[in-house]
Amino acid sequence: MTVDTKTRILDAAERLFAERGFGSTSLRNITTAAGVNLAAIHYHFHSKDVLLENVITRRSDVVNQRRLEMLERFRQEAAGAPVPLERLLQAFLAPSFDWVRESGEAGLRFAKLMGRLHAEGGISQKLMISKFGPVVEVFHTALQESLPGLPAQELWWRVHFSIGAMAHTLRWSQQMVELIPGHAPTPPDTELALGRLISFLSGGFRVPASAATGVNS
Amino acid sequence: MTVDTKTRILDAAERLFAERGFGSTSLRNITTAAGVNLAAIHYHFHSKDVLLENVITRRSDVVNQRRLEMLERFRQEAAGAPVPLERLLQAFLAPSFDWVRESGEAGLRFAKLMGRLHAEGGISQKLMISKFGPVVEVFHTALQESLPGLPAQELWWRVHFSIGAMAHTLRWSQQMVELIPGHAPTPPDTELALGRLISFLSGGFRVPASAATGVNS
DNA sequence: GTCTATAACTTGATAGAC
DNA sequence: GTCTATCAAGTTATAGAC
Numbered sequence: 001m002t003v004d005t006k007t008r009i010l011d012a013a014e015r016l017f018a019e020r021g022f023g024s025t026s027l028r029n030i031t032t033a034a035g036v037n038l039a040a041i042h043y044h045f046h047s048k049d050v051l052l053e054n055v056i057t058r059r060s061d062v063v064n065q066r067r068l069e070m071l072e073r074f075r076q077e078a079a080g081a082p083v084p085l086e087r088l089l090q091a092f093l094a095p096s097f098d099w100v101r102e103s104g105e106a107g108l109r110f111a112k113l114m115g116r117l118h119a120e121g122g123i124s125q126k127l128m129i130s131k132f133g134p135v136v137e138v139f140h141t142a143l144q145e146s147l148p149g150l151p152a153q154e155l156w157w158r159v160h161f162s163i164g165a166m167a168h169t170l171r172w173s174q175q176m177v178e179l180i181p182g183h184a185p186t187p188p189d190t191e192l193a194l195g196r197l198i199s200f201l202s203g204g205f206r207v208p209a210s211a212a213t214g215v216n217s
Numbered sequence: 218m219t220v221d222t223k224t225r226i227l228d229a230a231e232r233l234f235a236e237r238g239f240g241s242t243s244l245r246n247i248t249t250a251a252g253v254n255l256a257a258i259h260y261h262f263h264s265k266d267v268l269l270e271n272v273i274t275r276r277s278d279v280v281n282q283r284r285l286e287m288l289e290r291f292r293q294e295a296a297g298a299p300v301p302l303e304r305l306l307q308a309f310l311a312p313s314f315d316w317v318r319e320s321g322e323a324g325l326r327f328a329k330l331m332g333r334l335h336a337e338g339g340i341s342q343k344l345m346i347s348k349f350g351p352v353v354e355v356f357h358t359a360l361q362e363s364l365p366g367l368p369a370q371e372l373w374w375r376v377h378f379s380i381g382a383m384a385h386t387l388r389w390s391q392q393m394v395e396l397i398p399g400h401a402p403t404p405p406d407t408e409l410a411l412g413r414l415i416s417f418l419s420g421g422f423r424v425p426a427s428a429a430t431g432v433n434s
Numbered sequence: 435g436t437c438t439a440t441a442a443c444t445t446g447a448t449a450g451a452c
Numbered sequence: 453g454t455c456t457a458t459c460a461a462g463t464t465a466t467a468g469a470c
Contacts, residue, residue, distance in 0.1 A: 021337055153397075164383070
């Protein structure tokens, strides 16, 4: 039950960044919430930017590795043939949703943070691109094999539409009640959300390449 | 060419909120960029929160009204029959993309701001729900008529997936270069993005209602 | 309506004792 | 590793002259 100062800081920072955003959270907010001294944050992380990077990396490394492992498993199942679209979507999306489900409160917090950081700029933006960009490229390549008719450019657009839908869903997973009028207050059901997202996106990816696409694709 | 102080403040605030986010932008940043005095901002808007509300309302009122007008026009074209899905998506999405295209720099700035505020919390969150919620409800109802097989709950999920994709696209419309490896640096083409988003989403909405949906839909 | 001046407080960061 | 003390800079907000 006793956790060290460094972890306490990471936990508190993750929660506060998720709730108020990076720019609106002060180091003093974090130290107060974590019950540690202000100087400790500088001792362990040197600066606010480095702290954010540590907050992200602690989770993104796990999620990204699971993504690649899942992709690899589906590749072996496919035995040389292209991996089916739904499998690719599952390999990319499930690790984040799963982690959110398994981790309870902490998972929901990180989901919110990821969704938020996807939309922020400055240092958050650079970190998101560097932490998730390479894995997204791997999946783009795999998608090209599974959807051979689609120009690479158009596929990139669809990948980004999907990332937007995912980020938004993670961001609001706790608060669908506020968004859906008349929605009975149910606990967040990430498994339901994941299934629906996968089937929705699969429909989008399967739409034939647009005809009037000449110039820019 | 001469604009009054109030407009100068709104313009500068819109730009800075878009670039750095609400929490990371100080009133002094705004007054410096606008070339006005710090006190002017308090005189005209009373507080930072009210300023944000004015920044949003100035644009959202226009976009939302165009959405409803376009929907009404398509309703009349349909002559009592349900409005076709692509038309509904167009009526919802085109006004924002059009406004962005027509307004050049200012349009791109506001696009970025909207995309960003969709993901933020606190006061931004409340404002987004209050400014866009009612219009989204109107479109949800129209979508139900056009997609009669879909349970209302599942349709809500899909609406939110779409809003996520839209927000993310607007947010990054200026910077696809950074996101798409090997993408030749082209000027942002919002018309192309709109067309591709509509066809992608239409595929998603047309997927039959999920089978394993019993409990929660 | 716009300015200066300033109050009252918070910010990220560091130096140095223990 | 953790503390107190403190810094210089920046923060929202207001009072009052013009």
